Amino acid sequence: MTETTVRPSDATGGHAATGIGPGAPVLAFDVGGTTIKAAYLDADGVPATILRTPSPAFGPASAQGVLDSVVELSRRLTPPGAAPEAIGLTLPGIVDDETGFATYSENLGWRDVDFAALCASRSALPVAIGHDVRSAGTAEMELGAGRGHRTAVVVVLGTGISAAVFVEGRPVVARGYAGEIGHAVVVPRGEACVCGNQGCLEAIASAAAIARRYSRMSGREVAGAREVLHAMIQGDRVASVVWDSAIDALALGLSHVVSLIQPEVIILGGGLAEAGEHLFGPLEERLRSMLTYVPAPALARASAGENAGLLGSALLARRALARAGTERGVTG
Amino acid sequence: MTETTVRPSDATGGHAATGIGPGAPVLAFDVGGTTIKAAYLDADGVPATILRTPSPAFGPASAQGVLDSVVELSRRLTPPGAAPEAIGLTLPGIVDDETGFATYSENLGWRDVDFAALCASRSALPVAIGHDVRSAGTAEMELGAGRGHRTAVVVVLGTGISAAVFVEGRPVVARGYAGEIGHAVVVPRGEACVCGNQGCLEAIASAAAIARRYSRMSGREVAGAREVLHAMIQGDRVASVVWDSAIDALALGLSHVVSLIQPEVIILGGGLAEAGEHLFGPLEERLRSMLTYVPAPALARASAGENAGLLGSALLARRALARAGTERGVTG
Structure with a gap:
């Protein structure tokens, strides 16, 4: 198992959000198709480190694998003497973040998993379930x-396209x-x-579509949309056609x-948003x-950074606590 | 000024909603491009009659004309001894039903009219402003x-298409x-x-588009989409092409x-919804x-009837009362 830890400021660059602000200390997880990101956020709301570890293998057991990772990483990430008060767990696929029920993950292979119930059976802390794009969206908001x-x-423009x-x-x-x-359509x-x-x-x-369509139309294999953009800037006509049709x-x-x-406002993030003015100018x-x-809304570039999903998880964890407090009649 | 009054049960047929249920008596108005519908709804929530009167002439003064009609009709429609507690006023065009500000009406010619303020200056009763399609939508809901x-x-499928x-x-x-x-697009x-x-x-x-496109493509003038539908049922190929492209x-x-x-659910109303299975079958x-x-939602035919906008106005009037009550601390 290959793990890496990074300081969030290194990972996200100077402009991105590096924390969620003061509040209860929480644990946050962002489960992707290949990697789980995990962090402990202290009362300042800042993750000291972000740990990246491989996601469990594809298959029905992956849901249990995610839970195992959450339990183990929660223990390891919590500093001695610290007491996180809630967990935010963001999942890929079709996930109902209101009920904690995950219908389907194309990348991890589970179907119809009641993560809310599973988490309750494995953790004494309240667990807020998130959906990857909505958690990143929550961080943007x-x-x-x-x-x-x-x-x-x-809108996240990456290998696929979806929106919060x-x-x-x-x-x-x-x-x-x-x-x-x-x-x-x-x-x-x-x-x-x-x-x-x-x-x-x-x-x-x-x-992915931009790269695939360019490769097919030009007969020249490219690794990604970035190469198509570079070809277009250098006057490649096929690249222009592919880029324009995407716009x-x-x-x-x-x-x-x-x-x-x-x-x-419509906020655009994901790899394609890195094209900057080549995307935003013609699209607008x-x-x-x-x-x-009707009026055209502003288009804005996502700015919460590449750890938006993780920070969104942490925000959801804080909200779950606030809700639990309200339900207990403890509103302070 | 040509006025007509109808008993709502005649107007809407047996299946449509004829009232909004018990509650405070209210006055309801539904201002269209050519006609204002108006009614007093008693504590049973039933309009005894629905009065139809021409809308004011196109132009900036039409907003004041609407208010004049509301004041006059309110007086005439209120039965002796009755005391309506609020007014619901539904308007066409671009209307912010939360603030009561009407940006624009293509049919009546006003621009940037603060109906909330106008109403407050002309009526002692609380007035809830509605938007035609959203009021009809509220009645459907x-x-x-x-x-x-x-x-x-x-979705209202008529001369135009818009949705609540x-x-x-x-x-x-x-x-x-x-x-x-x-x-x-x-x-x-x-x-x-x-x-x-x-x-x-x-x-x-x-x-309107179905009729216009058929007339143009076939060289035969038709009065409306209903004729195009009948032509299609009788085997007219051009009618089929026009109908299919609409679907x-x-x-x-x-x-x-x-x-x-x-x-x-997606609820379809307006004239085109009268095509019934010829619309719903192929569209679904x-x-x-x-x-x-993602799953396909159910399609359903609008069932609140042709006075949905008026009934929606009355519902908004009741809600405005409930809100005013809550704000005063009177929740009963």
């Missing part, structure tokens, strides 16, 4: 580009199915998608988001041209 | 096809801009829309709604084929 906004959408949706300050969960905008009967459908936003505009698809997808709930222009009837 | 649901979208969006039981308002799905650079854009959902799938556009638009907020099938990653 409280610590990043979403601060001060009530209705906002945080906030209405009046609260995440829309819908049993774990909200925000899956990557699988909304933008080109009817278009490009095949991994989900079995055709013309999904994700099949055209994700970082068009994103604008169309976002125009539907705006038309339905008119968020104050295209989106604006598609929205004649 | 409380009295119609939305009963028992918390997250739902009520409910998340966790509350309408999404967004300063009045939420739910304008008729102007989300479904065919990039497609059919010209009245809004100045191209390829909007409304330009392809509204009842495809609607399915695509709704697939985005589902992907973003995954409503438990097409939508299901577009949603491989």
